[in-house]
Amino acid sequence: MSIWTYANPVRFMAFTKPLVPVFGALSALCLAVGLIWGFFFTPDDYRMGATVKIFYIHVPSALVAINAWFVMLIASLIWVIRRHHVSALVARAAAPIGATMTVIALITGAVWGQPMWGTWWEWDPRLTSFLILFLFYIGYMALWEAIENPDSAADLTSILCLVGSVFAILSRYAVNFWNQGLHQGASMSLDAEENVSDVFWYPAVVTMAGFVLLFAALLLLRTRTEIRARRLNALLLRERMQDA
Numbered sequence: 001m002s003i004w005t006y007a008n009p010v011r012f013m014a015f016t017k018p019l020v021p022v023f024g025a026l027s028a029l030c031l032a033v034g035l036i037w038g039f040f041f042t043p044d045d046y047r048m049g050a051t052v053k054i055f056y057i058h059v060p061s062a063l064v065a066i067n068a069w070f071v072m073l074i075a076s077l078i079w080v081i082r083r084h085h086v087s088a089l090v091a092r093a094a095a096p097i098g099a100t101m102t103v104i105a106l107i108t109g110a111v112w113g114q115p116m117w118g119t120w121w122e123w124d125p126r127l128t129s130f131l132i133l134f135l136f137y138i139g140y141m142a143l144w145e146a147i148e149n150p151d152s153a154a155d156l157t158s159i160l161c162l163v164g165s166v167f168a169i170l171s172r173y174a175v176n177f178w179n180q181g182l183h184q185g186a187s188m189s190l191d192a193e194e195n196v197s198d199v200f201w202y203p204a205v206v207t208m209a210g211f212v213l214l215f216a217a218l219l220l221l222r223t224r225t226e227i228r229a230r231r232l233n234a235l236l237l238r239e240r241m242q243d244a
Contacts, residue, residue: 004082004084006086007082007084007085007086007087008086009085009086009227009230009231012086012223012227013224013227016220016223016224017224019216019217019220020217020220020221020224023213023214023216023217023220024213024214024217026210026213027210027211027213027214027216027217028210029210030206030207030209030210030213031207031210031211031214032210033203033206033210034056034203034204034205034206034207034208034209034210035056035057035203035207035210037202037203037206038053038055038056038200038203038204038207039053039056041203042199042200042203043199049115051112051115051116052200054108054111054112055112055200055204056203056204056207057104057108057207058104058105058108058109058112059204059208060204060207060208060210060211060212061101061102061104061105061108061211062101062105062109062130063208063211063212064097064098064101064211064212064214064215065098065101065102065104065105065130065133066133066168067215068094068095068097068098068101068215069094069098069133069136069137069161069164069165069168070165070168071090071091071094071098071219072090072091072094072095072098072140072161073091073161073162073165073168075087075088075090075091075094076088076091076154076157076158076161076162077158077162079091079154079155079158080155080158085150085154085230086223086227088150088154088158089223089226089227089230090219090223091154091157091158091161092144092154092157092226093219093222093223093225093226094219094222095137095140095141095144096141096222097215097218097219097222098137099134099137099138099141101211101215102130102133102134102137103134105130106127106130106131106134109127109130129167132167133164133167133168136160136163136164136167137164139160139164140157140160140161140164143156143157143160144157150230
């Protein structure tokens, strides 16, 4: 069966209905195991002390924040090319989740940075690009709300999403582009010369899986809500036309 089959809202709703509780349950399990393991059963770092454990929230939330925008980008491109309404709603549904994860990453980064750098904020390339990414999230959601026609809103937000993708890329690779930044390089990359110790790596991977599953569950749930809202608006419009 082609993936485009699920561009039909009825088939999408039927296919995703059992997935939401499954993803939600798996997410809860991974987050419980990963966070308890990481916060209570791993040692303090010899340089960072207990502060290193912010890592278990900061890194997964930043990962989801950046990749949520790429999900929006792919969904927006599908809308522009194939005009599938479900894809536009997927992009719209992902934005509040990505924005929330961006806020979590910024806050936990500040909590980590204060004892490590001696300041809550620094205009570091990655931090700055991440803040701009958050502003793009806000602008994207505001643009959806500001335009009454849903197709026009989808068209304009798709353009905004394409522009914002530049900052999503910068957020991910700013450390590689500008070596003078305070932010450390990737510590959980497969191609990193120095990776985190296994004692931190394993619970972090479990926690990241939990965040990704949480994103999937929330994305499907919000997309289903958007489809229902679109149906309700269509019914209300039909009733108004009949009354007129």
